[in-house]
Amino acid sequence: MVTIKQVAQEAGVSKSTVSRYISQNGYVGKEAQEKIEKTIKKLKFVPNLSARSLKTKRNQLVGLLLPDISNPFFPMLAKGVEEFLQEKGYRVMLGNIGEDEALEEDYLKVLVQTNAAGVITTHDFSEKFPDIDLPMVIVDRVGHKSNYGVFSNNEEGGKLAAKIVVEAGGKNIAVVSGPVTAININNRFKASVDFLETTNVHYQKFYSNSYNFEDIQVEANKLLNEFQEVDTIIAPSDIHGIAFIHEILARGKKIPEDIQVIGYDDILISQFVYPALSTIHQSAYKMGEEAAKLIYEIDNEQHIEKKRIELPIHYVERETLRKRKEH
Amino acid sequence: MVTIKQVAQEAGVSKSTVSRYISQNGYVGKEAQEKIEKTIKKLKFVPNLSARSLKTKRNQLVGLLLPDISNPFFPMLAKGVEEFLQEKGYRVMLGNIGEDEALEEDYLKVLVQTNAAGVITTHDFSEKFPDIDLPMVIVDRVGHKSNYGVFSNNEEGGKLAAKIVVEAGGKNIAVVSGPVTAININNRFKASVDFLETTNVHYQKFYSNSYNFEDIQVEANKLLNEFQEVDTIIAPSDIHGIAFIHEILARGKKIPEDIQVIGYDDILISQFVYPALSTIHQSAYKMGEEAAKLIYEIDNEQHIEKKRIELPIHYVERETLRKRKEH
DNA sequence: TTGAAAGCGCTAACAT
DNA sequence: ATGTTAGCGCTTTCAA
Numbered sequence: 087m088v089t090i091k092q093v094a095q096e097a098g099v100s101k102s103t104v105s106r107y108i109s110q111n112g113y114v115g116k117e118a119q120e121k122i123e124k125t126i127k128k129l130k131f132v133p134n135l136s137a138r139s140l141k142t143k144r145n146q147l148v149g150l151l152l153p154d155i156s157n158p159f160f161p162m163l164a165k166g167v168e169e170f171l172q173e174k175g176y177r178v179m180l181g182n183i184g185e186d187e188a189l190e191e192d193y194l195k196v197l198v199q200t201n202a203a204g205v206i207t208t209h210d211f212s213e214k215f216p217d218i219d220l221p222m223v224i225v226d227r228v229g230h231k232s233n234y235g236v237f238s239n240n241e242e243g244g245k246l247a248a249k250i251v252v253e254a255g256g257k258n259i260a261v262v263s264g265p266v267t268a269i270n271i272n273n274r275f276k277a278s279v280d281f282l283e284t285t286n287v288h289y290q291k292f293y294s295n296s297y298n299f300e301d302i303q304v305e306a307n308k309l310l311n312e313f314q315e316v317d318t319i320i321a322p323s324d325i326h327g328i329a330f331i332h333e334i335l336a337r338g339k340k341i342p343e344d345i346q347v348i349g350y351d352d353i354l355i356s357q358f359v360y361p362a363l364s365t366i367h368q369s370a371y372k373m374g375e376e377a378a379k380l381i382y383e384i385d386n387e388q389h390i391e392k393k394r395i396e397l398p399i400h401y402v403e404r405e406t407l408r409k410r411k412e413h
Numbered sequence: 414m415v416t417i418k419q420v421a422q423e424a425g426v427s428k429s430t431v432s433r434y435i436s437q438n439g440y441v442g443k444e445a446q447e448k449i450e451k452t453i454k455k456l457k458f459v460p461n462l463s464a465r466s467l468k469t470k471r472n473q474l475v476g477l478l479l480p481d482i483s484n485p486f487f488p489m490l491a492k493g494v495e496e497f498l499q500e501k502g503y504r505v506m507l508g509n510i511g512e513d514e515a516l517e518e519d520y521l522k523v524l525v526q527t528n529a530a531g532v533i534t535t536h537d538f539s540e541k542f543p544d545i546d547l548p549m550v551i552v553d554r555v556g557h558k559s560n561y562g563v564f565s566n567n568e569e570g571g572k573l574a575a576k577i578v579v580e581a582g583g584k585n586i587a588v589v590s591g592p593v594t595a596i597n598i599n600n601r602f603k604a605s606v607d608f609l610e611t612t613n614v615h616y617q618k619f620y621s622n623s624y625n626f627e628d629i630q631v632e633a634n635k636l637l638n639e640f641q642e643v644d645t646i647i648a649p650s651d652i653h654g655i656a657f658i659h660e661i662l663a664r665g666k667k668i669p670e671d672i673q674v675i676g677y678d679d680i681l682i683s684q685f686v687y688p689a690l691s692t693i694h695q696s697a698y699k700m701g702e703e704a705a706k707l708i709y710e711i712d713n714e715q716h717i718e719k720k721r722i723e724l725p726i727h728y729v730e731r732e733t734l735r736k737r738k739e740h
Numbered sequence: 741t742t743g744a745a746a747g748c749g750c751t752a753a754c755a756t
Numbered sequence: 757a758t759g760t761t762a763g764c765g766c767t768t769t770c771a772a
Contacts, residue, residue, distance in 0.1 A: 087470075089765055100743045105767055112768085113741050130544055135526040136466040137765035140748050143414070145463070150507070155495070156681060161488040168482070168509045172516065177523055180477070180507040182495045189499070196504060199462040217457055299684045325685065332687040354483060357626045358652065359686050360659040416749055427759045432751055439752085440757050464749035467764050 088131040097125040108133050139201050146176040148381050149197045151190060151207035153267075155182045157297055158325070158353040159370050163225065166374025167206055174382055176203065185267060187214065194218045203385040206377045221384045225377045226370075227269050228394070234384070236376045236395045238368040240270045243399040244277025247320050247348050247366050250401055252287055253410040254346060256318030259289040260309055264322030265296065271322050274350065278320055290316075297325055306333040317345055324349040324356045327363050331406065347406040361405030368399045415458040424452040435460050466528050473503040475708050476524045476532035478517060480594075482509045484624055485652070485680040486697050490552065493701025494533055501709055503530065512594060514541065521545045530712040533704045548711045552704045553697075554596050555721070561711070563703045563722045565695040567597045570726040571604025574647050574675050574693050577728055579614055580737040581673060583645030586616040587636055591649030592623065598649050601677065605647055617643075624652055633660040644672055651676035651683045654690050658733065674733040688732030695726045 090108070094101045099118050106112035107122045114122070125131070139145040150167055152160045168178050179202070181193040190211060197205055197220055204221030210232045211218065221234075228235035251259060261278050264271035282289045290313050294305050306329060310316065319334075321327035327349030334345050341347060341361050349356060349365035356363040376395050383390050417435070421428045426445050433439035434449045441449070452458075466472040477494050479487045495505050506529070508520040517538060524532055524547055531548030537559045538545065548561075555562035578586060588605050591598035609616045617640050621632050633656060637643065646661075648654035654676030661672050668674060668688050676683060676692035683690040703722050710717050 087765090090767095091765075101766080102743060102745095102768080103741085105765095106742090109767075115741055118742080132522055132526050134467065134528075134765050135523070136463045136472070136528060137748090138767075139463040140461065140467050140750085140765080141767045143748080147506075155488045155492050158485060158488075158682070161482045161485075164507065165482050165509055168507060172508070172519075177520075178507050179474075180491065180495060180505050181499070182492055192499075193504075195459050196462070199459050201461075201463060299681075325682075328682065328685045332685055332689065335687040354626075355485070355652075355655065355682050358655045358659055360662040362659065414749090417751095418749075428749090429751080429760080430758060433758085436751075442757055445758080461749050464764090465751075467749080467766085468751045470764080 087134070088129045090131075090133065093122065093125050093129060093131050096129060097121040109138075143201050144385075145201040145203065146174075146385075147179055147197075147200060147202045148176055148378070149179045149181060149193060149202055149205035149207070151181045151183050151193055151205060151209070153182075153184055153208055154297070155180070158355065159226075159323075159351055162354070162370035163374035166371035166376075167378045168374075170375045170378035171382070176378075176382065183209075191215055194220065204381040206374070206381060221381060223377045223380045223384075225373050227267075229269055232394070234380055234393050236373050236380065236397065237270060238373065238397040238399050240273040240399075241277040243350065243366045243368065244274030245281045246399065246401055247274070247350065248278040248281040250407065250410065251318050251320060251346065251348055252282075252285055254318075254342075254408045255410075256346065257287060258313070258315045259287060259318040259320060260292050260313055260316050261289055261320045262292045262294055262309070262322050262326060264294055264326065275322065294322060294326060297323070299329060302326055302329040303333060306330050310334070310337065319345060319347045321347060321349050324351045324353045324363055324365055327365065327406070328356065328359055331359065331361070331363065342406050342408045346408055349406075352402055357404065364404040364407040365402050366399050367402045369397060372397055414461070415456045417458075417460065420449065420452050420456060420458050423456060424448040436465075470528050471712075472528040472530060473501075473712075474506055474524075474527060474529045475503055475705070476506045476508060476520060476529055476534070478508040478510050478520055478532060478534035478536070480509075480511055480535055481624070482507070485682065486553075486650075486678055489681070489697035490701035493698035493703075494705045495701075497702045497705035498709070503705075503709065510536075518542055521547065531708040533701070533708060548708060550704045550707045550711075552700050554594075556596055559721070561707055561720050563700050563707065563724065564597060565700065565724040565726050567600040568604040570677065570693045570695065571601030572608045573726065573728055574601070574677065575605040575608040577734065577737065578645050578647060578673065578675055579609075579612055581645075581669075581735045582737075583673065584614060585640070585642045586614060586645040586647060587619055587640055587643050588616055588647045589619045589621055589636070589649050589653060591621050591653065602649065621649060621653060624650070626656060629653055629656040630660060633657050637661070637664065646672060646674045648674060648676050651678045651680045651690055651692055654692065654733070655683065655686055658686065658688070658690065669733050669735045673735055676733075679729055684731065691731040691734040692729050693726050694729045696724060699724055 094104045106114045183189045208227045223234040224232045228237040263275040349363045352365045352367035510516045535554045550561040551559045555564040590602040676690045679692045679694035
């Protein structure tokens with residue numbers, strides 16, 4: 087391993103000068119610069135980050151703690167985080183923690199052990215682990231108490247889904263809520279229901295507790311059996327939407343003629359399926375990007391305009407909703 | 414920040430004893446153990462990993478370099494890597510490097526800078542960056558020259574796809590190859606073609622250069638126009654398979670009655686779509702897990718039975734292929 | 741503009 | 757079974 091000392095000797099300068107050069111911090115003369123640059127290349131020197139971090143108590147590393155990386159929403163979020171931070175010279179440590187709090191604590195510990203710049207997570211741990219001192223930004227599932235957060239406008243999204251579906255002529259609507267751990271899903275569910283209350287359209291509430299296909303399949307069949315007249319389904323996520331499509335078509339019904347479906351998220355695959363899923367778009371990528379930006383700004387003590395960032399949502403028309411009347 | 418020194422003082426022992434205790438390396442008496450344990454809890458001490466890594470020149474960190482985390486195959490692989498390593502007390506650093514070699518080099522540098530235990534990647538960099546000294550295991554896209562690798566039996570998979578499709582009565586088969594950068598996809602494409610050559614079934618080759626929906630859509634329409642009699646499509650991936658389903662159904666054809674489709678990968682969503690995609694299963698999770706295990710074994714100088722691990726594939730019957738004749 | 745020196749928090753050889 | 761000591765590779769005052 088080549089060290090700063092060897093570079094210094096070879097270049098005929100002191101360690102400090104080399105240090106100033108590589109961390110671009112302090113004066114270093116033109117001549118020295120050139121010599122150092124040359125020998126760094128020659129010796130293929132790369133500074134040891136552990137040593138640097140030990141000394142400076144900083145580390146350009148941020149943790150990304152996700153409930154389930156195999157849920158298509160989160161890889162896109164991860165991509166947003168990674169691409170922003172990579173650009174700034176930071177790295178991301180990935181933790182797939184499910185709902186396991188012990189695991190979460192392990193990861194948080196490691197992050198403080200390494201002087202990480204911060205953590206991006208879907209779960210606010212500040213009450214559970216108040217001793218952990220680490221800049222934190224919550225993404226997606228942001229409650230009212232969280233200081234830093236990035237989330238999309240779930241109230242607006244839930245309302246919009248209901249509104250659009252009514253405009254498309256839904257008369258017997260099933261509103262489906264997702265797993266209860268996710269506050270964002272509950273918020274939009276409530277917003278949909280609230281909107282429906284202001285109309286004279288008939289609706290029924292249903293609950294899903296899983297992202298697993300077999301589970302959703304069972305739930306979907308229950309819904310379809312219990313609510314025979316259903317002509318519209320508001321799904322809590324695109325995954326659910328796609329599974330509902332499957333069950334509806336399997337029963338020989340037509341989409342959107344017999345039953346229309348609206349999803350939520352606009353994951354990549356939604357455009358691929360048939361019929362392509364009409365859905366409320368929220369940008370997981372942007373969410374990750376904004377969260378990463380916040381961490382970056384905190385770490386560099388920059389002025390932060392907004393600690394809680396609400397992202398817009400919009401409707402994406404595809405093939406699972408009937409045409410809306412103009413108005 | 415609480416240090417080992419403070420713990421030592423508070424517990425009335427020396428730094429070394431505390432060090433021995435926390436790294437479970439060397440003797441420490443029963444009494445001392447108890448005192449140390451107590452004060453660690455009391456002071457909420459967590460050892461500084463930068464300092465440890467600086468001293469030991471080791472770091473329980475492994476890099477995971479992926480071409481595109483938003484492609485559903487890779488999150489599952491990442492999950493396999495993460496869950497195995499997390500269990501062993503290692504962490505994973507995620508890099509989404511696309512096909513960008515400069516970015517790849519940056520990540521590799523950081524990994525050596527931090528004394529990482531190794532790197533799991535889809536791209537063998539040993540020829541491009543021969544100076545980088547880092548245990549490496551290649552996943553998925555494993556060439557003949559790579560030392561450590563985990564991959565599935567693409568030849569068998571390609572052959573199996575073709576065989577099954579013929580058994581299901583395919584008479585006019587379109588074999589589609591995926592993006593050329595992926596050696597695995599090319600291998601199974603070739604295997605499919607080779608098998609088809611041994612039959613007297615008519616087939617045509619097609620090429621896809623993208624995982625993007627609009628692109629595949631264009632390619633699919635070209636295929637469907639150029640090869641009017643097509644009754645079977647062998648897709649290079651499930652993503653492609655799902656997109657093909659979309660285009661076929663959009664043309665008012667029936668699946669599998671008019672045209673049958675077989676995918677490759679068995680990504681999560683394939684069971685959700687309608688009709689559910691029949692496909693060749695390969696386990697991205699297992700692939701990640703085995704790769705992580707290899708890195709772990711290398712890092713701990715354990716005996717390694719097989720440096721190149723070939724994973725089995727199997728056919729998953731769902732709804733996009735016609736029933737095969739018994740035989 | 742540069743160098744000397746101290747020290748970050750930890751481990752490990754050695755001595756006791 | 758435990759303590760002393762040196763030092764990992766870097767940064768950062770401080771003095772020159």
